[in-house]
Structures are given as C-alpha cells and as structure tokens.
C-alpha cells in the first residue's frame with residue numbers, strides 16, 4: 599500500500615485528480631469506479647476544470663458508482679445519481695449513457711444484481727476511487743462481524759446515518775438501506791485510490807495504514823490484501839493518526 603501525505607486537503611484532491619487525468623490520457627476508454635460523499639467533491643471540481651481547459655477528454659470513459667440509497671428516486675437531490683450528475687457528469691464531456699449508478703427504486707435484489715453485472719461489464723475498473731466512513735466503511739460495506747463479497751443491499755449503521763444526516767433536512771429522512779458494491783467488487787479493481795480528510799476519519803485511517811491487521815470491523819483494512827492501493831491523506835490527518843511518511 600502506498601500512503602501519500604500531502605500538505606493540505608486541496609493538495610490531496612489535486613493529487614487524485616492528476617492520477618485520474620493521467621490514466622484517462624493514457625487510456626482514453628478506461629473504466630473508472632466512482633464515489634460520492636463530501637470528500638471527493640473538490641476533486642471532481644478539478645476534473646471539471648481540467649476538462650474545460652482541454653487537458654483531459656472523458657468522451658470514451660465508462661464509469662460505475664459504488665453505491666446508491668434505496669427508496670429515493672434519481673431525481674431526489676440526495677440520490678447518488680443526482681450527486682454525480684450535479685458534481686461531475688453535467689460539466690464534463692462524458693457520454694452519460696456510459697455512466698452507471700445503481701437504481702435506488704424498485705426491486706432492490708434485482709438492482710444489486712444489475713450493479714454486480716456492471717462491475718465486470720467490459721472488464722473491471724482501471725481505477726476505483728474510494729472515500730472512507732468514520733467507522734471504516736468503504737462503499738456502504740459497514741463495519742460488522744461479516745462482510746459481503748458481491749453487490750448487495752446493506753442496512754446502514756447508526757454511525758453512517760448520523761454522518762450522512764448533514765446532507766438531509768432531518769436525520770429521519772436519511773435512507774436506512776443502500777445498494778452497494780461488495781468487498782470483492784472493490785478489490786477486483788486494478789488500482790484503488792482512497793482519499794480521506796478530517797479528524798472524524800482518524801480511527802478508520804489508523805486501522806488502515808498503521809499495522810497489518812485485517813478486520814471486518816474496519817472494512818477498509820481489507821484493502822491491505824490488494825497489490826495496488828494508494829491512500830491519500832493530508833498532513834493534518836496523518837499527524838492525528840500518528841503516521842510518519
């Protein structure tokens with residue numbers, strides 16, 4: 599695992615945006631696994647700027663997102679399809695037909711099966727972007743006694759509902775279940791890039807970068823089994839974790 603410690607969160611976003619631009623420039627028809635949440639938003643802004651400046655062309659890129667809430671339509675401003683359109687796809691020259699975010703409405707088991715198929719359609723992701731939950735979750739694979747290998751419906755933990763309530767009017771509005779890629783889907787990607795910032799992520803990142811323990815109670819620790827993982831954190835978080843480069 600490669601741990602990159604940057605000067606600032608903005609520098610972390612620039613680092614990851616550069617990685618993605620370099621990949622797209624090398625392989626214009628690459629497949630990207632994408633994430634939502636607050637963390638990647640400024641990174642997506644940098645991709646938009648690079649695209650507008652003519653430095654990267656997304657016209658042949660395919661994308662698959664990690665997850666989607668159950669029970670809210672894609673037109674809902676907290677759906678992850680809405681998030682991706684609003685924060686990235688509407689502002690770059692990607693063909694939206696080549697972007698996939700799982701369906702939140704309808705038969706959840708069928709929606710999970712469709713996501714599972716999309717993870718491997720045309721080959722696995724060249725790069726999978728990840729954020730990390732305060733409890734170490736990646737995608738919506740929640741810290742628990744067991745994890746799942748494939749795409750499935752996950753019941754969100756109290757910690758995740760609490761953390762995500764900042765995006766909703768009230769906590770009761772946060773969906774309690776989501777469709778998510780499984781651990782095997784994430785580990786199948788050729789390269790995994792995780793970006794984290796903020797004190798709330800200290801314990802989760804400590805469990806990821808400070809030892810070789812793998813536990814289902816910190817799902818991110820499973821990334822230790824992957825050959826090509828880059829964890830990008832700023833100096834402030836590295837200091838809180840006690841990580842020395």
Ligand code: F6R
Nearest residue numbers: 633634635636637729730731737
């Ligand atoms: C989002 C996702 C989640 C988030 C995580 C961190 O698609 O899969 O695992 O990456 O909850 O969210 P933020 O960035 O809002 O702290």
